[in-house]
Amino acid sequence: MLRDLAAAAESEVALWLAHRDALLAAARTQTILDCAHDAFVSVDAGGHITGWNTAAEQLCGWSAAEVLGRPRTDLVIPARFRAACQEALARLRDGRSRLAGRHLELVMVHRAGTEFAVEMTLQRHVEHGEAAFHAFVRDITDRKAAQAAVEQDRQRLADEQSFLQTLLDSLDTGVAACDADGRLVPFNKALRDVHGAGPHSARAGQRRHAR
Template structure:
């Protein structure tokens, strides 16, 4: 019987060890002196210390020095509370900082439990490396902040145009009306000239209003479709920037909403970047269909830039492109090098494209 009991316990121990080593999360147990007594394979992978070098050493081995004292005190306090298990570091989603064997710090989620054994308390910690999640959260926050900044810049641009073109014109017209009121019957020829000037000013103001409105939402996009809207955009860009812009697109390619607006805005923002930064002589815009996706490219022959360099002024524009593509499950790739121009490649899943 004794032999059978021993074999059963050994079998259980082997199965437990196998389960611990197959776990995706790091599982580490320490004794009351906070020395490591259990260390699974996931812990080896996450921390970089092989089990034979970690077992028997203080848990502080796996923590940055500045956190070791506070962590040891927190574990001792947990042992005194009698609580069976709790999350380390605070509430849900909170992280603590771990230390790899190579000295690299990384964020991790952890929960701790305690049991009483014949040898004393045993603390077990389950750890998960959340570096990718934390990095994604940081990028998302930066993305949201910069996207908000880009929108505010666009609002400021529209406000400047309204002030510079419309508000000043309306002020001039008001002054002219006051002048006309004071000239009643005095100089008919001067009044005629003034009325002609006012008419020209009104025509210019109406044209500016149509242009600003078209920048916000071109009527041609709703009335004639994406192909005509992109052609209008290319021609308008060529006139304003004095840069040749060529559009390649099958006019029979039908694109529904919200993809049509997204493509139009992406091309619009890409051309703004070209005008501001590229110093290009020619731009080629191409829109095609590949299986169930729309494939857009905007290529210029400008000065280019190093994509891996520090953030550049055009980064906010590129951020807007990525934001629009991301909302539709798409992706943006930017290819560029100093002196080699820039190509913006966008792929938007669109099962309705045909």
């Protein structure tokens, strides 16, 4: 009798210690994640949020207490993308997708309703026999704006060059110009016709010979 009681007590103590260690490990992990600059989000196989760090709170406007246990798609995915997101999650859950480990660009929505572009790195692993997903997410709004500005500048330059070439080609007089390195850069149709050169002739870019 006493031996059975001692064994039961020892088992209870072991379980309590294991539970305490698990709680301490979870607390340490959460502390590390809360120090991360990127948002961290975990979801279970059903798409319910199980992990949410401080950066995620700042990024999306929801506290951890408000989101844990709730469907991810209802909170941070714009309505028009929710069905596609659910399908992608199902493929990931079944191991039919190669998205895990890749850098993905997608759109998320803030609690206030503002949409913003993010880059996400997703990982899949199995917990207690079921798939779970962990993602680091960062706001790339500034990066996308910078890329758009560069593209606008490139397009504007291309339009200006096209306009200049069209204007030069409308002249009956041959026109040529040299850049600072002495290379022959734009010359018009009239001059090409005189020399029998095509619009992309090798004459373009040649250095001017000193007289």
